[in-house]
Amino acid sequence: xxxxxxxxxxxxxxxxxxxxxxxxxxxxxxxxxxxxxxxxxxxxxxxxxxxxxxxxxxxxxxxxxxxxxxxxxxxxxxxxxxxxxxxxxxxxxxxxxxxxxxxxxxxxxxxxxxxxxxxxxxxxxxxxxxxxxxxxxxxxxxxxxxxxxxxxxxxxxxxxxxxxxxxxxxxxxxxxxxxxxxxxxxxxxxxxxxxxxxxxxxxxxxxxxxxxxxxxxxxxxxxxxxxxxxxxxxxxxxxxxxxxxxxxxxxxxxxxxxxxxxxxxxxxxxxxxx
Numbered sequence: 001x002x003x004x005x006x007x008x009x010x011x012x013x014x015x016x017x018x019x020x021x022x023x024x025x026x027x028x029x030x031x032x033x034x035x036x037x038x039x040x041x042x043x044x045x046x047x048x049x050x051x052x053x054x055x056x057x058x059x060x061x062x063x064x065x066x067x068x069x070x071x072x073x074x075x076x077x078x079x080x081x082x083x084x085x086x087x088x089x090x091x092x093x094x095x096x097x098x099x100x101x102x103x104x105x106x107x108x109x110x111x112x113x114x115x116x117x118x119x120x121x122x123x124x125x126x127x128x129x130x131x132x133x134x135x136x137x138x139x140x141x142x143x144x145x146x147x148x149x150x151x152x153x154x155x156x157x158x159x160x161x162x163x164x165x166x167x168x169x170x171x172x173x174x175x176x177x178x179x180x181x182x183x184x185x186x187x188x189x190x191x192x193x194x195x196x197x198x199x200x201x202x203x204x205x206x207x208x209x210x211x212x213x214x215x216x217x218x219x220x221x222x223x224x225x226x227x228x229x230x231x232x233x234x235x236x237x238x239x240x241x242x243x244x245x246x247x248x249x250x251x252x253x254x255x256x257x258x259x260x261x262x263x264x265x266x267x268x269x270x271x272x273x274x
Contacts, residue, residue, distance in 0.1 A: 036209025054217035075118035077144040086118030096230040141195040148202040
């Protein structure tokens with residue numbers, strides 16, 4: 001489907017790009033997603049600051065990034081159906097707010113978007129949570145849980161929620177070491193490591209729409225507080241522009257003079273194909 005050039009790369013779910021989803025999903029499902037997003041839009045406009053979810057999410061990010069100087073944030077959804085969410089948020093947040101100049105072109109006064117990474121449920125626990133608990137760098141974690149079981153496996157679902165809550169408690173409270181016990185020193189966890197938890201009653205289409213809209217509004221709030229433009233991506237555009245030139249050279253064309261590293265990579269690929 002053709003997409004107009006004014007459709008943003010990040011905020012495209014509600015635009016003509018969403019037509020593909022509307023065709024793929026059952027009748028009415030995408031309307032329900034839109035309705036949830038519209039409800040979050042209304043909440044963002046009307047709710048007072050102390051109860052405004054996108055504002056509160058942005059406030060937590062400002063605290064962790066600009067006050068506590070944490071360079072990264074983990075997103076850990078304890079729901080398989082949200083498995084693509086960390087990748088979605090990487091694009092939404094880092095491509096929107098990974099900026100070094102403000103709207104007036106001056107260097108930013110404060111650091112902007114943190115690095116965002118994550119994985120689902122217990123997979124994350126056995127991938128990088130050890131680093132979160134005992135590593136020297138403190139990385140805030142954002143847990144997302146769903147209370148209702150959607151897969152008719154209540155025992156496993158309860159265990160999943162227990163794991164999420166347990167990991168959050170362990171990050172916060174830690175585990176002291178017994179005096180003069182070498183093995184216990186290895187078991188000790190410092191605690192005091194920040195996390196937030198978004199606890200959804202269920203994961204239906206309106207809830208998903210509201211969740212995605214909340215993150216979008218949070219990103220907008222952060223861009224306003226940082227004084228940056230969240231709606232361009234000139235760094236990515238530079239790489240794409242250079243890629244067009246390099247493709248011409250890889251296909252046998254004569255290119256311009258380049259740095260030694262780039263020239264060597266191009267030459268290596270051309271030698272292989274020759």
